[in-house]
Amino acid sequence: MSVFLVFTILISYFILLMMISYFTSKSASNDSFFNGDRKSPWYIVAFGMIGASLSGITFISIPGSVAKYSAEYGLIPSDQFSYMQMVLGYFIGYLIVAYVLLPIYYRMELTSIYSYLEERFGYWSYKTGASFFLLSRLIGASIRLLLVSSVLQLILFDEIGIPFEITVITSVLLIWIYTNKGGIKTIIWTDTLQTFFMLISVIITVWLIADALNLKEKEGFVNEISQSGFSKIFYFENWKQGNYFWKHFLGGIFITIGMTGLDQDMMQKNLSCKNLKSAQLNMISFAGVLVFVNLIFLVLGALLFMYFQETGIGSNILKVDNPRTDLLFAEISNNGSLGILVSILFLLGLIAAAYSSADSALTSLTTSFSVDFLNIEEKAENKQKRIRKNTHLLMSFLLVSIILILRNFSDDSAIWMLIKLAGFTYGPLIGLFFFGIITKRSLNDRLVPIVSALVPIVVASLWYLHGKGSITWFGSYQFGAELIIYNSLLSFLALLLISNSKS
Numbered sequence: 128m129s130v131f132l133v134f135t136i137l138i139s140y141f142i143l144l145m146m147i148s149y150f151t152s153k154s155a156s157n158d159s160f161f162n163g164d165r166k167s168p169w170y171i172v173a174f175g176m177i178g179a180s181l182s183g184i185t186f187i188s189i190p191g192s193v194a195k196y197s198a199e200y201g202l203i204p205s206d207q208f209s210y211m212q213m214v215l216g217y218f219i220g221y222l223i224v225a226y227v228l229l230p231i232y233y234r235m236e237l238t239s240i241y242s243y244l245e246e247r248f249g250y251w252s253y254k255t256g257a258s259f260f261l262l263s264r265l266i267g268a269s270i271r272l273l274l275v276s277s278v279l280q281l282i283l284f285d286e287i288g289i290p291f292e293i294t295v296i297t298s299v300l301l302i303w304i305y306t307n308k309g310g311i312k313t314i315i316w317t318d319t320l321q322t323f324f325m326l327i328s329v330i331i332t333v334w335l336i337a338d339a340l341n342l343k344e345k346e347g348f349v350n351e352i353s354q355s356g357f358s359k360i361f362y363f364e365n366w367k368q369g370n371y372f373w374k375h376f377l378g379g380i381f382i383t384i385g386m387t388g389l390d391q392d393m394m395q396k397n398l399s400c401k402n403l404k405s406a407q408l409n410m411i412s413f414a415g416v417l418v419f420v421n422l423i424f425l426v427l428g429a430l431l432f433m434y435f436q437e438t439g440i441g442s443n444i445l446k447v448d449n450p451r452t453d454l455l456f457a458e459i460s461n462n463g464s465l466g467i468l469v470s471i472l473f474l475l476g477l478i479a480a481a482y483s484s485a486d487s488a489l490t491s492l493t494t495s496f497s498v499d500f501l502n503i504e505e506k507a508e509n510k511q512k513r514i515r516k517n518t519h520l521l522m523s524f525l526l527v528s529i530i531l532i533l534r535n536f537s538d539d540s541a542i543w544m545l546i547k548l549a550g551f552t553y554g555p556l557i558g559l560f561f562f563g564i565i566t567k568r569s570l571n572d573r574l575v576p577i578v579s580a581l582v583p584i585v586v587a588s589l590w591y592l593h594g595k596g597s598i599t600w601f602g603s604y605q606f607g608a609e610l611i612i613y614n615s616l617l618s619f620l621a622l623l624l625i626s627n628s629k630s
Contacts, residue, residue: 132467133283136474141301144317148305151313172315172396172409177322177416186325186477187274189421190428191453193357196445202432208360209370213608214421216379221414223380224388225407227564232394233403239498240394247563249572255579256556257499260391261492263552265522267386268488269529270548272298275477276530278457295530302486303523314487315399321479328476329423332460335469336430340437357429369607378550378608381615385553389560392491431455440464485526492522547610551587554614555579562619568626578621586614 195205232240241260245253276295284294306313342351352358362370387393400406435441435455440462444454459465460473497503497518503511559579562570590606592598 130283130287132471133474136471137478140475140478141305143320144305147317147320148313151316171319172400172406174319174322174413176318176393176396176409176413177326177420186329186424187278187456188453189424190431190456191451193425193428193452194432195452196450202436202445204356204359206370208358208422208425208429209362209375210425211360211422212362212370212372212375213379213382214418216376216381217383218414218418220380220383221387221410221417223384225410225414228384228388228394228560229397229406229410230403231564232398233406237398238504239495240389240391240398241495241499244559244563248559248570248575251572252559252570252575254499255576256389256559257495258576259552259556259579260389260495263386263549263556264390264392264488264492264495265525265529266533266548266552268485268492269526269533271488272485272526273530273533274453277534278454278477281454281457281461291534292531295527299485299489299523299527299530302489303519306486306490306519314490315396317486318396324479325476326420328472328479329427332469332472332476333423333427333430335465336427336434339465340430340433342430352426352429355429355433357432358425367602367604369605371607374607374609378611381557381611382549382553382608385557385611385615386549389553389556390491391495392487395491395494396487427456431459434459438464489519489522489526492525493519496522550608550610550614551583554586554611555582555618557611557615558582558618558622561615562622562626566623566626568623568628570622571625571627574625575622578625579618582618582621583614586610586617 189210192206192210193204193208195203197203231243235243235246237243239257241253241256244256272295276291276298279298280291280294284291305317337348340351342348361372362368362375363372365371366373397406397409400409431441432455435445441455441458444451444458456473457477460469463470493515497515501514501518503514506514559575562568589598589600590610593601593604593606
């Protein structure tokens with residue numbers, strides 16, 4: 128794909144986003160920015176949340192997680208479709224969010240969901256919850272944008288001599304421009320457009336790759352995928368393995384509760400709906416569609432590796448010292464062997480997936496910091512707008528900084544890197560919220576930040592030392608998605624130690 132065509136697509140795409148921002152941010156206020164004036168149609172929110180939930184990581188990293196490559200053994204089916212085990216857990220998690228957490232948020236009419244902790248436990252619990260969200264979302268959004276920026280660098284900016292740092296700064300600057308005024312009111316509609324582009328891109332790409340492999344002329348598309356050696360879903364054989372079914376399934380439930388139900392980013396969209404019933408309809412319909420969409424992405428992954436086996440295209444990023452399977456989609460689409468349409472679809476889908484997640488993350492970070500730490504709602508009305516705009520700019524700067532730092536560290540598949548991170552940052556949040564929901568006990572509020580920080584540090588240390596072989600307490604046991612369960616349960620138990628009967 129030519130540099131001119133890539134630039135044309137990028138510029139056209141952002142002009143479209145700016146137009147949406149213009150129309151949705153007319154007469155915008157802080158309420159518009161933070162909660163969309165609570166007038167968002169539930170079905171629009173549900174559709175847009177698909178893109179925000181999946182992000183650029185799903186678009187690239189989930190297909191890339193299907194297999195691995197090594198110089199010694201060649202292409203090795205690794206996780207295959209085991210991610211679906213976690214997706215099934217996600218669905219149960221969404222039910223819990225819809226019927227346990229959303230009623231609490233709507234009853235209390237919250238702007239920041241972490242305000243619940245202040246009413247239930249006190250000031251320090253509130254600040255602890257908000258701090259864990261800020262840390263989680265800053266790093267999570269940075270990982271997502273890092274992956275996408277790396278791909279854009281690979282297919283475009285390296286070729287024209289633009290440094291990676293400029294790519295990142297420009298990406299975040301564009302997001303800042305179209306979200307700066309309308310906030311969540313704008314994002315509800317930009318996410319809808321971006322979800323549409325992402326789904327159309329992946330569905331048509333699956334069709335075109337299947338056609339290139341002549342799968343439609345064989346016994347059956349589904350049968351060919353199932354016999355490819357890349358499509359195993361359920362793993363019950365060895366409970367010590369990281370992809371064991373119950374680890375993935377239960378971990379998926381907890382990840383959804385943490386990364387959706389206790390995440391200001393995702394809940395901010397739900398709280399912009401007209402009422403609780405609309406928000407619950409949004410959550411359930413979104414959950415059902417998400418199961419199907421994730422399966423499509425895994426099918427795409429199988430097709431990409433089958434295409435690599437048949438053509439050898441993708442060797443540039445696989446047959447190297449540090450193979451990057453999460454870049455296989457980018458390499459194949461950019462190669463041109465499947466035609467210009469696949470290249471265009473990939474770029475459109477990638478941009479849509481990336482920015483539908485990053486723009487809402489930036490808005491929710493601004494909301495949380497403004498409400499939870501700067502107490503913006505208590506400020507004079509003439510100062511609120513300036514505080515919010517300055518915070519929006521600060522969060523943009525932090526995103527750029529963290530992306531540039533992270534670039535030098537991870538060689539892991541991005542989706543699994545994000546899931547591991549969720550275990551350490553959202554685990555204490557789950558423990559804290561559900562301690563308040565399940566029990567009637569009060570907490571020594573001043574000790575909550577210490578306890579909530581110590582638990583993930585201890586668990587992370589054990590996990591890291593076990594992986595390095597420094598400790599052998601766990602034998603051949605492999606930690607997986609269930610890390611978030613350990614963090615959540617241990618946080619709950621630690622809170623129990625600093626609790627007392629509520630007077």
